[in-house]
Amino acid sequence: MGEGSMMKQENRSFCNRHVGEPCKAFGRKCSRLVQEQRARFYILRRCVIMLICWHDYGDS
Incomplete structure (x- = not known):
């Protein structure tokens, strides 16, 4: 394994770890808002x- 491929793996894992976290947080926030709106409806x-x-049965 060359140094270049090892560097690419480190960059990929760094990007996946740090870029994925805001997406997960956004997804959790959206699902919580959807759940809240469903409850309100x-x-x-x-x-x-x-x-x-x-109204229908109160006047009888």
Whole structure:
């Protein structure tokens, strides 16, 4: 193994390690935001359904 190929391996592992970390952090942040939005829409949907049902059956 030559010194040049060893240098390329070190650079590749350095790039993969340091470039990949912000991508993973960004992915985690995005998935957390998506999960939060899903929870909000779920709560909103349940409230709307409850209000519609209450309106329909509350007047009887």
